[in-house]
Amino acid sequence: MIQIKNVYKSFGNLEVLKGINCYIAPREVVCVIGPSGSGKSTLLRCINQLETVQSGDILIDGQDITHPSIDINLIRQQVGMVFQLFNLFPHKTTLENITLAPSKILKISADEAHERAMTLLRKVGLVDKANVYPNQLSGGQKQRVAIARALAMQPKVMLFDEPTSALDPEMVGEVLEVMKDLAHEGMTMVVVTHEMGFAREVGHRVLFMDEGVIVEEGTPAQIFDNPTNPRTQSFLSKVL
Amino acid sequence: MTQVIPCTFGFNIIQSLLEIHGFKVVAGNFPSFMVGALITLELTALAVAFGMVLGLVFGLLKMANQFKPTYWLATLYIDFFRGTPLFVQILLLYFGVLPIFGEIGAFTSAVIACSLNSGAYIAEIVRAGIQAIDKGQMEAGRSLGMNYRQTMWYIILPQAYKVVIPPLINEFIAMLKDTSLVSIISVSELTLRGKLIYASSYEPAWVWGTVAIIYFIMTKLLAIFGDYMERRLATE
Secondary structure, eight states, X not given: OEEEEEEEEEETTEEEEEEEEEEEOTTOEEEEEOOTTSSHHHHHHXXXXXXXXXXXXXXXXXXXXXXXXXXXXXXXXXXXXXXXXXXXXXXXXHHHHHHHHIIIIIOOOHHHHHHHHHHHHHHTTOGGGXXXXXXXXXXXXHHHHHHHHHHTTOOSEEEEESTTTTSOHHHHHHHHHHHHHHHHTTOEEEEEOSOHHHHHHHXXXXXXXXXXXXXXXXXXXXXXXXXXXXXXXHHXXXXX | OTTTHXXXXXXXXXXXXXXXXXXXXXXXXXXXXXHHHHHHHHHHHHHHHHHXXXXXXXXXXXXXXXXSHHHHHHHHHHHHHHHSOHHHHHHIIIIIIXXXXXXXXXXXXXXXXXXXXXXXXXXXXXXXXXXXXXXXHHHHHHHTTOOHHHHIXXXXXXXXXXXXXXXXXXXXXXXXXXXXXXXXXXXXXXHHHHHHHHHHHOOHHHHHHHHHHHHHHHHHHHHHHHHHHHHHHHHO
């Protein structure tokens, strides 16, 4: 599904990704953990080209998306993204946030867009908030709308960039619940997270990143119970 | 006799005012002042309207890639019209540039000069307004698969317009006052009319005082409108 080959990325003189290689299979849920500044979010943002890479290839369904001839907008329609700070459109209602992209890009009818949005709102449990503006929603509700918004494009992959890091603790659960449902439906997901419980329970595979490289990867059981690399051990001993 | 005094009192004031030469001049030329004020308003409204279109276009161009020629075009335009006096621009266009394109009237020429000038300032207002919007908004739009233009149009600009209303009203007020400069190319707006009435009456305090008051009333009304808009946007 997603193949990342020898990806390097730097911001000025700061090298953030130093040769990343990994493969994400269809229907797989991959959690990326690691200390802040390790390049997790940058890696995720490279997958939908919000950041361009210096060298290396990123293939989605066999297409190299770093190639200049590729229409990145078409690729992004298939790759949903959920941000740490939600980034809902404040001037649009919950419903409009969800219907905007499908009706403007996919050119589906207003009725169909509405239907699709309501189905998704039912899924994330926010039907009653369809006509309110984002500033009237709690953080957890905002993030659930953001997930519904991304899903409205019917993507093949969902990227989550620390989706619960900006939430009050009591709201983390409702968002993780939605993500868990999504995982059980078979959505391919890449989740950058500090929620070790979620990674262990929902993740099929865990990548531990530090200083721009994937230090260790394996099943949640391997990583959390028997980490072999000293850096992984030291990180986990601090967060668990 | 004593009961009549209140009745004649008001009449007496007008009567005694009419004996003042300056007041007679102002009262007699009142329609002319009003027509001048209308022309000033018309000129300002046209200049700011065209200025907004120019400002939006050049503001967006200036935000685009720095290696594109359009960026340099926008920069050149903004730098020139902000970096030279409007007075000089009016003269240059009317006497120097526009005659190349045929016979263009003073009013049209004035509208063109003021629009180009206003556009340069509004371009910077637009740019500041867009930059005030959180960059996560652009990322969210792009991540859904919308292109730059769609994201700008549906997501960024509808939010930016609230930010630009106060500086835009400011620009409107500044332009209204600056249109007085076009009197140099004989557009018969408020200031030129003041000049002519003053020349025939030699009542500087009365004539220029009246002109000042009319300008003040117009800018004050604009400011009140601006406050109203701001309040309305705040509650939205």
